[in-house]
Amino acid sequence: MRQTIYFDHAATTRPFPEVLEAMLPYYSASFGNPSSAYELGEESKQAVEQARKMIAATLSVEPETIYFTSGGNRVR
Numbered sequence: 360m361r362q363t364i365y366f367d368h369a370a371t372t373r374p375f376p377e378v379l380e381a382m383l384p385y386y387s388a389s390f391g392n393p394s395s396a397y398e399l400g401e402e403s404k405q406a407v408e409q410a411r412k413m414i415a416a417t418l419s420v421e422p423e424t425i426y427f428t429s430g431g432n433r434v435r
Contacts (some may be wrong), residue, residue: 374382385406391399393407407427415422 389402391403393400393404411422411425415425
């Protein structure tokens with residue numbers, strides 16, 4: 360049996376099981392755009408803000424200093 364060794368953790372990493380469990384509601388039910396004005400988006404926005412506060416508390420910083428980004432540049 361061949362074993363896969365993954366070296367591209369800078370691109371993506373398998374989440375811990377507890378992270379996946381915490382995120383499942385947002386992958387299936389509360390998946391709205393947090394920047395939108397509709398209710399589904401507002402639920403997502405509240406979750407993002409709660410995550411921001413939790414991370415800030417863990418790092419002993421103000422929530423306003425936590426930024427979430429996505430994507431990356433593809434260099435050829």
